[in-house]
Structures are given as structure tokens and as C-alpha cells.
Amino acid sequence: MKKIMTTLSVATAALTLSTLAVADYPTKNIEFIVPWNAGGGADNVVRALQNPVEKALGTNLVVRNISGGGGAVGFSTAVGAKTDGYVVTIPTNATFTLEGLGNVGFTYTDFEYIARVLVEPYVLAASSQKGWESLEEMLNDLQENDRPLMVGASGVGSSTHIMAVALAEELGVRFEVVPYDSGANAVTAAMGGHIDAVVLNPSEVVSGIDSGRLTAIVTTGDERSGALPDAPTMLEQGYDFSVSQWRGVAAPKGISQEVEDRWVEAIQAAVEDPEFQRAAEMMGSDIMPLYGDELDEFVENTARLMIEEAAKLAQ
Amino acid sequence: MNDYIDALGLVFQGYVLLAIAGGTLLGLIMGALPGLTAAMAIALLLPLTFGMPPVMGVGMLLGTLCGAIAGGSVSATLLNIPGTPSSVATTLDAFPMARSGQAGRALGIAIVASFLGGIFSAVVLSVLAPPIAEFALRFGAPEYFALSVFGLVIIASVSKNLAKGLAAGLIGLLLATVGSDPMLGSPRFTYGNMSLLTGINLLPALIGLFAVSQVLADVVDYFKTEKADASNTPIDKASPRWIEVLKHWKVVLSSSVIGTIVGAIPGAGGSIASFLSYDQAKKMSKTPEKFGKGHSEGIIASESSNNSLVGGSLIPMLTLGVPGEAATAVLMGGLMIQGIRPGPTLFTEQGAIIYGIFIAFFVANIFMMLFQWFGIRLFIKILQIPRKLLMAMILVFCVIGVYAVDSNIFNVYLMLAFGVLGFFLNKYGFGTAPVILGLILGPIAESNLRRALMVSGGDWTVFVTRPISLSFLVVALLFLAFSLWQNAKHKTSFA
Numbered sequence: 001m002k003k004i005m006t007t008l009s010v011a012t013a014a015l016t017l018s019t020l021a022v023a024d025y026p027t028k029n030i031e032f033i034v035p036w037n038a039g040g041g042a043d044n045v046v047r048a049l050q051n052p053v054e055k056a057l058g059t060n061l062v063v064r065n066i067s068g069g070g071g072a073v074g075f076s077t078a079v080g081a082k083t084d085g086y087v088v089t090i091p092t093n094a095t096f097t098l099e100g101l102g103n104v105g106f107t108y109t110d111f112e113y114i115a116r117v118l119v120e121p122y123v124l125a126a127s128s129q130k131g132w133e134s135l136e137e138m139l140n141d142l143q144e145n146d147r148p149l150m151v152g153a154s155g156v157g158s159s160t161h162i163m164a165v166a167l168a169e170e171l172g173v174r175f176e177v178v179p180y181d182s183g184a185n186a187v188t189a190a191m192g193g194h195i196d197a198v199v200l201n202p203s204e205v206v207s208g209i210d211s212g213r214l215t216a217i218v219t220t221g222d223e224r225s226g227a228l229p230d231a232p233t234m235l236e237q238g239y240d241f242s243v244s245q246w247r248g249v250a251a252p253k254g255i256s257q258e259v260e261d262r263w264v265e266a267i268q269a270a271v272e273d274p275e276f277q278r279a280a281e282m283m284g285s286d287i288m289p290l291y292g293d294e295l296d297e298f299v300e301n302t303a304r305l306m307i308e309e310a311a312k313l314a315q
Numbered sequence: 316m317n318d319y320i321d322a323l324g325l326v327f328q329g330y331v332l333l334a335i336a337g338g339t340l341l342g343l344i345m346g347a348l349p350g351l352t353a354a355m356a357i358a359l360l361l362p363l364t365f366g367m368p369p370v371m372g373v374g375m376l377l378g379t380l381c382g383a384i385a386g387g388s389v390s391a392t393l394l395n396i397p398g399t400p401s402s403v404a405t406t407l408d409a410f411p412m413a414r415s416g417q418a419g420r421a422l423g424i425a426i427v428a429s430f431l432g433g434i435f436s437a438v439v440l441s442v443l444a445p446p447i448a449e450f451a452l453r454f455g456a457p458e459y460f461a462l463s464v465f466g467l468v469i470i471a472s473v474s475k476n477l478a479k480g481l482a483a484g485l486i487g488l489l490l491a492t493v494g495s496d497p498m499l500g501s502p503r504f505t506y507g508n509m510s511l512l513t514g515i516n517l518l519p520a521l522i523g524l525f526a527v528s529q530v531l532a533d534v535v536d537y538f539k540t541e542k543a544d545a546s547n548t549p550i551d552k553a554s555p556r557w558i559e560v561l562k563h564w565k566v567v568l569s570s571s572v573i574g575t576i577v578g579a580i581p582g583a584g585g586s587i588a589s590f591l592s593y594d595q596a597k598k599m600s601k602t603p604e605k606f607g608k609g610h611s612e613g614i615i616a617s618e619s620s621n622n623s624l625v626g627g628s629l630i631p632m633l634t635l636g637v638p639g640e641a642a643t644a645v646l647m648g649g650l651m652i653q654g655i656r657p658g659p660t661l662f663t664e665q666g667a668i669i670y671g672i673f674i675a676f677f678v679a680n681i682f683m684m685l686f687q688w689f690g691i692r693l694f695i696k697i698l699q700i701p702r703k704l705l706m707a708m709i710l711v712f713c714v715i716g717v718y719a720v721d722s723n724i725f726n727v728y729l730m731l732a733f734g735v736l737g738f739f740l741n742k743y744g745f746g747t748a749p750v751i752l753g754l755i756l757g758p759i760a761e762s763n764l765r766r767a768l769m770v771s772g773g774d775w776t777v778f779v780t781r782p783i784s785l786s787f788l789v790v791a792l793l794f795l796a797f798s799l800w801q802n803a804k805h806k807t808s809f810a
Contacts, residue, residue: 037354037641037644038361038641038644039642039644039648040644043645044651047361047362047652048652050362051362065721065722066721068723068725069509069510069513072509072512073509073723101500150770156496156497156499157500178766179498181762182582184638184644185581185637189455192452192454194770195770203651207637207656207658208658210659210660211659279652282655
């Protein structure tokens with residue numbers, strides 16, 4: 001009897017707690033899964049978000065770097081987590097390319113996308129030793145000499161690799177994509193003139209461009225990148241092509257509306273934080289928050305393109 | 316000049332010095348614990364630095380980096396467990412010396428050699444960073460391939476028995492093929508396991524091969540002798556050995572040069588620097604046969620090299636904005652969040668800050684030496700802990716450390732498997748250092764071989780028509796011949 005009573009009271013207590021949890025979310029630390037090692041682009045974003053989001057939510061964010069499989073392990077862990085809102089992760093284009101490459105068991109619809117926070121376009125930057133100042137010069141040179149462009153990307157199957165393939169298709173020229181272990185290694189090779197160009201994100205090439213070793217040829221965003229204001233977009237150059245890398249917050253599908261609302265509020269506060277704004281600027285990213293239906297539409301469009309291109313690569 | 320004076324003002328403030336000291340101390344502790352890496356220590360401290368002025372925050376992180384590398388040598392010396400991959404070569408001589416009752420001497424040598432290596436690289440960083448970065452840019456895929464071939468030749472030098480050492484190196488190279496194909500992305504030997512898609516993680520392999528295998532060996536030892544307790548090993552006086560190290564100033568100098576340059580080449584697999592230095596010290600030595608048995612020159616070479624690596628690795632990060640490996644990548648993230656964008660403009664536009672960073676790096680090296688100087692008597696007490704307790708504790712730390720890297724339990728299993736492998740490799744005289752060399756260099760050699768051929772359009776002559784690549788290959792051949800000759804002469808090999 002006593003046993004049953006205890007069980008009952010524990011059960012009631014648990015019940016009250018769980019209702020409370022929804023009302024007063026969050027009541028405990030929130031785990032933020034970063035599917036890559038410390039020190040990567042996504043990791044830097046999460047660590048810059050950490051302070052302002054903690055302030056807004058009134059709890060601690062525990063950053064867990066679950067790396068492996070180019071993000072596959074971390075995203076899979078996040079998908080499999082409880083949907084109580086105490087586990088979130090950072091979606092990027094990699095969430096989609098992993099699906100397209102066929103290496104993971106989840107699909108992009110297994111996530112509830114809470115917010116898009118930062119956007120950075122992809123940039124095609126050429127080694128300055130090539131002497132190209134514009135996209136036109138580069139294309140003409142390639143066509144005249146009938147040779148492929150040696151393009152470095154940040155890893156086989158990475159979103160930069162897929163973007164390089166997509167760009168070549170759009171521009172109608174041949175790219176020979178050389179995958180490197182990291183964006184940094186690809187940039188080093190291009191700065192040294194060992195390859196012709198790289199397709200990466202602005203933050204990775206800004207130093208090289210500042211030093212005059214790299215020239216930004218074209219970017220892929222809707223608008224010009226804040227980090228590379230002089231580089232034209234594909235749209236400006238007359239191509240109907242716009243894809244960007246993005247970083248945001250997502251949870252496993254099935255979190256409550258309350259949890260989502262609390263997070264949206266927190267992100268809205270975070271993007272106003274001057275310290276976060278300074279960090280974003282330094283990372284070469286543009287703060288372009290998106291929530292709700294607009295976000296869903298953005299995810300839908302980007303996912304379709306990235307998955308399609310990645311699937312082609314996997315064949 | 317004004318910038319330098321401003322920079323001094325930025326560094327020599329109570330709080331800034333305190334932050335650097337705190338970072339160094341934390342780095343030392345984390346570096347000494349197997350499995351906790353420099354990158355992790357920096358990531359842990361990163362949020363703390365957001366509210367600090369730039370030089371203070373960066374100084375603290377630099378201290379952590381220096382401390383972590385130096386701390387790695389403490390466990391390497393006393394327990395045969397390298398705290399970081401860079402300290403693997405230290406175990407080769409420091410542990411045998413410690414086992415023979417001269418743990419204090421081994422640590423004393425390591426401290427001084429680390430300090431001198433660190434200071435050397437700090438000087439190079441402050442004076443020669445831009446030209447060295449320029450040199451590093453001349454490394455394309457063929458050069459990386461040639462450098463890794465050169466690195467693989469060292470296996471001959473760190474093996475007690477040449478044939479067995481080469482076999483162990485091959486095991487490492489074979490294991491290095493696990494994971495996604497670096498050029499095509501198709502999975503190899505992953506058996507559907509996502510954790511293996513990016514290959515075998517180096518850290519669990521390192522901890523397994525060195526720490527877990529040592530624990531297993533001690534357990535076996537304990538049951539065999541029933542009382543085996545090393546805690547009553549006599550311990551000598553523990554203090555820094557300045558004179559002994561300075562006597563070998565040539566080894567210090569050449570090892571520091573190697574460490575700084577390898578560190579400055581991003582993606583060259585930094586931890587091979589200590590092996591390269593060890594190898595050249597052995598070749599230049601009048602007493603090469605003493606290496607691997609507790610020889611001071613071996614410790615000096617490895618330690619001055621792995622600490623000069625730190626300064627070297629800051630060169631491409633600060634001057635070109637490209638981090639060479641994990642720890643500097645996290646550090647660069649920290650800089651950017653501080654509002655400092657690494658790259659050439661840093662030197663022209665924010666002179667005071669860059670010089671502040673240089674000075675903070677000097678200061679961090681001095682703190683590192685002082686902490687070790689005073690801590691050495693404390694470290695050595697580890698040896699008085701009953702062996703069976705100590706081994707249990709080490710195993711716990713290994714599991715925590717490996718799990719903490721990426722919160723992936725698979726890596727813990729991987730570590731245990733490597734522990735068993737390491738145990739048998741040691742038992743039958745194959746050694747574990749060649750496996751690690753194979754694991755580190757295998758992916759670099761493979762991907763750069765294929766990259767080079769991709770860029771050259773399948774033309775193999777790129778490896779011999781480019782001067783840097785050709786010289787590495789020629790030197791590798793010469794070293795191999797020399798190793799064989801040295802081995803034959805001292806009859807230590809070819810069983």
C-alpha cells in the first residue's frame with residue numbers, strides 16, 4: 001500500500017512538474033548540440049549566441065560538440081532527442097546535403113525550425129595570380145583556353161562542394177572540384193596559387209581578399225554580402241541563381257508552440273545584442289532573422305535545391 | 316615602436332596577467348589529463364573571455380594553449396601516457412628515464428626544453444611571422460605529400476626493431492583508410508557506422524594505444540607478481556635541469572626550428588614535429604644507441620619541438636587568417652568574437668593589439684615555466700600513489716576525456732579496442748608510436764597525393780619537378796638509408 005502511495009505521489013509530482021515545465025519553460029539547462037568540433041563556423045555562432053540567449057531565457061545553454069560524419073552524428077542525436085525543448089541544434093545547409101548524400105537516417109522534415117539567425121552567401125574567389133577582376137574576364141579566359149577551373153572546396157560532399165558543382169552548371173563552364181580537409185586548407189592552396197579558385201563562405205576568404213592574394217569574383221546571395229560589399233551577386237550578373245549558407249536554431253519535430261515562442265523571443269532579443277552583432281560582423285555573416293511561415297518557406301526551397309544537387313554528387 | 320609601448324601597457328596590468336596565469340594553469344591541468352585536449356580547454360574558456368578586453372581574453376586563451384601542450388609532457392613522462400598527440404615522442408625517452416628512478420630529472424629536462432622551445436617560437440613569431448607565412452604558402456599538394464612521406468620514414472627511427480616497427484606503421488596506415496574517401500566521398504570500411512564516416516578519430520586511438528594499453532600491462536603485471544607496486548621506486552630530486560639542457564643547445568635550437576616551421580605550415584599534421592625533431596636529434600647524436608632507453612637528448616628534442624610548435628601555429632593564423640589545426644581554429648574563433656580579424660590588416664591597423672598578443676605569448680611561456688617549476692614536486696607525488704589505485708583513476712579519466720571530445724560513446728569503445736591492440740603490440744615488441752604516425756600521416760599522404768594528381772591532370776612528375784617536394788623526397792631517401800645503416804651498425808634490429 002505504502003508502495004502504491006509513493007508511486008502515486010511521485011507520478012502526481014511528475015505530472016505537476018511537466019505541466020509546470022511547459023508553463024515556465026525553461027526550468028533547467030538547455031542542451032545546444034553543435035554537430036561539429038569546437039572552432040568551426042557553426043560552433044563560433046553558437047558560442048556568440050550563448051550569452052544573449054542565456055540572458056533572454058534565464059537559463060544556461062550547455063554547448064555539446066557532437067562531431068563525426070560531417071554533422072551526421074550530431075544531427076541524428078538531435079533528431080532522436082526528447083521533444084521537451086531542452087535539446088536544440090543548429091541547422092545549416094549541411095542538414096540538407098547529408099540527406100542528399102544518403103548517409104543519414106533522418107530527413108530535413110524531422111526538425112522543427114525555430115529561427116534563421118545568420119546568412120552568409122557562398123563566394124567564388126580566385127587566386128589573384130590569375131589576374132581576373134570580374135566574372136566575365138574569368139569566363140572568357142576559361143573559354144578561350146578551353147580548360148577547367150580548379151576549384152577548392154572545404155570537404156567532399158560539403159555544401160561548398162555542392163555549391164561549386166551547381167555554380168559550374170549555372171555558368172556553363174567546367175569546374176574541377178578539389179576537396180580539401182577544411183576551408184582553411186583550400187584558402188591556403190588558392191592563396192599560394194596551387195589551385196585557381198575556391199568556393200567558400202565570405203568569412204573564410206576575407207583575410208585573403210584583404211591581403212590581395214584572392215579576388216572575389218561573384219557571390220550567391222540575394223543581396224551583396226556585408227563582408228564583401230564590392231563583390232557582385234549572381235543575380236546582378238544576370239543569372240537566376242540565389243542560394244546562401246544559413247545558421248539558425250532547430251529542435252526535433254514535436255516541440256510545443258510555447259517552447260517555440262520562447263525561443264523566437266530569445267533569438268529576437270539576441271540579434272539586437274550589440275556584442276552579438278559585433279561577433280556576427282567579424283564572422284562575415286549577415287544577421288537576417290526569419291521565423292514562422294517565412295522560415296518554413298525558406299527551408300523548403302533551400303532544402304529542395306541542396307538535396308537534389310547532393311544526390312547527383314552521390315551517384 | 317609606439318605600438319610596442321602601447322602593447323606593453325595592455326599586457327602589464329594586474330587583471331591581464333592574472334587572466335594569462337589562470338589560463339596557463341588550467342591548460343597545464345587539462346593537458347596533463349589524458350583525453351582533454353588544448354582545443355577543448357580553449358573552447359571551455361572561450362565564453363569567459365567575451366567580456367574581457369581583447370588582449371586579456373586572447374592572452375588567457377594563449378596561456379591555455381601553451382599550458383596544455385606543456386602539461387601533456389607530465390603524464391607522458393611519469394605514466395607513459397601522452398596528454399596530447401604532440402607528446403607522443405616524449406614518452407620514448409622520458410618514461411624509461413622516469414622508470415629508472417630519475418623521474419625528477421626527466422621532468423626537469425622537459426620543463427626547461429619546453430620553455431626554451433616556447434620562447435624561441437615567440438621570438439620567431441614576433442620578428443619573422445610574415446616571411447614565414449609567405450614560405451608556408453609555397454606548400455601545395457605535392458609538397459604536403461612529400462612532407463608526409465618524409466614523416467613516415469621516421470618510423471624507422473622510432474622503432475626498436477625495424478621490421479616490427481614498419482609492420483606497426485602499416486597497421487596505422489591501413490586504419491587510416493577507414494572513413495569517407497577524401498576525394499569521392501564514398502564510405503570505406505565504415506560498415507554503416509556514422510561515427511566512422513570521418514575516419515578513425517585520432518584521440519581515442521592515441522589514448523587507447525598509450526593509456527589503456529599501459530593500464531592493461533600494469534594489471535597483468537600486478538597479477539603476475541602479486542605485489543607489484545611501483546610506489547616505492549626511489550624518486551630523485553625534482554628540479555629544472557637548466558645546465559643539462561643548455562649543454563645540448565644544438566638539439567634545442569634545431570628542434571625549435573623544426574617545431575616552429577612545421578607549426579607554421581597549416582595542415583601539415585603538427586604533432587609530427589616532435590617526431591621529426593626526435594629523429595634528427597638521433598641522427599646527429601654521438602650516442603644514437605641510447606635513444607629510446609631514457610636519453611636526455613630525446614626528451615629535449617621532443618619537448619622543445621612541441622612547444623615551439625605553438626608559436627609556429629600562430630603564424631598562419633595571425634598573418635593569413637588560416638588556422639592550421641583544431642586548437643588555433645578555436646583560438647581564431649575567440650579572436651573574431653573579440654572583434655579582431657586575423658590577417659595582414661591586423662598588423663597595419665591594430666598594431667598595439669598584435670604586439671600585445673606577442674607579448675602575452677611570451678608572458679604565457681614564462682608562467683608555464685614558473686608553474687611547472689613549482690609544481691614539479693607536486694607532479695612527482697603521482698608516483699607515490701599505489702599503482703593499482705592510480706591505474707583505476709587513469710582509466711576513469713581516459714573514458715571521461717574521450718567521451719568529452721564529441722560526446723560520442725562510440726569513441727569510448729574505439730579507445731578500448733585500441734587499448735587491447737596497443738597491449739599486444741607492446742607485448743610483442745612492435746611498439747605503438749609507429750601506429751600513431753601512420754594514423755596521422757596516412758590521410759595527409761593519401762589526400763594530397765590524389766589532390767596533386769588531380770590538379771596536375773594525372774602527371775606524376777609534379778613530385779620531382781617542384782624543388783620543395785623534390786628535396787623532401789630526396790632527404791627522406793637519405794634518412795631512410797642512414798637509419799638502416801645506423802640500425803645495422805648498432806645491431807639493434809632486423810630480428
